[in-house]
Amino acid sequence: MSRKQRIPPEVNRILYVRNLPPKVTSEEMYDIFGEFGGIRQIRRGNAHDSRGTAFVVYEDIYGAKAALEALNGFNVAGRYLIILYYSPARMQAKTDLKKKQQEIDRLRRMAAKNEEE
Template identity: 65%
Template sequence: MAAMATGGKRGNARLPPEVNRVLYVRNLPFKITSEEMYDIFGKYGAIRQIRVGDKPDTRGTAFVVYEDIYDAKNAVDHLSGFNVCGRYLVVLYYQASRMQKRMDNDKKRKELEELKQKYNVSADEVAG
């Protein structure tokens, strides 16, 4: 009876700190639909939201938000490496700080390229 009161499958399980309800999925087929994503990820628990990337720089990626953190962990455990249309999924816990850092680096790289073009500087001149 005590096991049922704590949620049965969950018990007193401690989760690693990176575990959260939001998953970041990479290596998706470009033509995958939200409905197909719900079919795949919905088997592991109630989903609050799925956002499939539809821009050139976000295609092949998605965010999946579960209602329950344990369902999200279960999905990561079972779907990392899952084959969808010949592509093996990469399923990660979303980490805002890492995503922001990546976006900042991309922005800096773009600004550097624009300055190189503006001032007609080649990569050799920058490195030398």
């Protein structure tokens, strides 16, 4: 890939990977993603709500861009990978949405409890 090629603003060196098979190992992750450039770090989700996800941090944006283009939709152990560029704003919005939903649920429980009384 030519380094003079214009890169879209959303491109960065961190990829957010979803729909990972539960049995995929770290070595397999490095084999799959390392083909496209140097990897600085892979962080897999291990909490209940983050299983099947990972963050792959490349040394530069060109490796991340090549990996996203080649691996988005790639079949790994019967699952098709969903790969996005990491976006702090998008992740924060997801967290905010979860908090709002929890607050709505709490208010509904309070309303139901008040109706019973």
